[in-house]
Amino acid sequence: MPFVESPIWLNSSGNKNAKVLHPWDVPYYTAQSRQAKFLMKPTAYSPYLSLGCCMDGLNEIFNSLYGVSLEVDNLLGYIYCDFFERPEKPNQDCHFTIQGGRMLPDGSYQIPVVVLMLSLPTHQWTGPPLLTPSMVDNLFHEMGHAMHSMLARTRFQHVTGTRCATDLAEVPSILMEYFACDPRVVSVFARHYQTGESMPYQMAQSLWQSRYHFAASEMQLQVFYAMLDQKYHGKHPLGKSTTEILAETQDQHYGLPHVANTAWQLRFGHLVGYGAKYYSYLMSRAVAAWTWQQVFKDNPFSRSAGEKYRRQLLSHGGSVPARDLVSNFLQKDVTPMNLAGSLISDIDSANVDALPQA
Secondary structure, three states: OOHHHOOHHHHHOOOOOOOOOOHHHHHHHHHHHHHHHHOOOHHHHHHHOEHHHHHHHHHHHHHHHHOOOOOOOOOOOEEEEEEEOOOOOOOOOEEEEEEOOEEOOOOOEEOOEEEEEEEEOOOOOOOOOEOOHHHHHHHHHHHHHHHHHHHOOOOOHHHOOOOOOHHHHOHHHHHHHHHHHOHHHHHHHOEOOOOOOEOOHHHHHHHHHHHOOOHHHHHHHHHHHHHHHHHHOOOOOOOOOHHHHHHHHHHHHOOOOOOOOOOHHHHOOHHHHOOOOOHHHHHHHHHHHHHHHHHHOOOOOOHHHHHHHHHHOHHHOOOOOHHHHHHHHHOOOOOHHHHHHHHHHHHHOOOHHHOOOO
């Protein structure tokens, strides 16, 4: 439901003059609503989310699912972790490959070498680095890319790991975001950096629920971005200015009105880097949600599920068509209805009855 048709929370929040939301209102009011509903700020979780605890959590997940550890013996590959911001370092979270894995002429395997780069605040030496939930999401997301590179076993390095169809490339990383906030997983690794006490399970459940707060409106925003991208990279000449197309598309596919005399599309870098492919974010999210619901939802530490995921999807990189990989792995055809269904089911996970139980 569009924001402009849902002024109830605005009025109940004490803003008696509010009638219509504008784009610049969304971050403020969503943050206010999230804090009011869950009675805590994101930083309240931070004492339980030190970087060391989060790395231990990743190690526990990978050991449970794949039987591998973040160690230096029996190498699968190298992951260089460049976590903290510094002068002249690009301000972005990303994973990139230095050396791809491939089969060598002598039958051995060239191990992959990748970099996991984050922009965490400069560490203060009075204690361990403490992360917010969004930082944990980013860490788990990028580590999902890194493990895709580590666990792929392809003949050629130009199709190893994340070197696959864009529709599939974000699936392993988005899937890891589910592990990052599942209460059963969080309760294993989230410990107070001073007392060592585990995060209270009710607090971990609030973290899960907060992930889905305004999930439908965020999904609608992504649909709008994808539609705009398709129109810009569709039939040419466009016939109208890019700003006119933006205004029409926003009015048609999003609940907030376009602001006259603005042209934010000129600063939206994804229209270049992901030209005509921005929809892949939604595609990958749908497949990741589908995978979580069908494979990992009942038991996020299942070794059999992890091995199936590793052998049938991660190991192939881009050497097998993405549609075939997904349909063979999930035993269902990749259709618009199935993809849309997984996204709708994912949004419905905000319901209390759908909360993962200990």
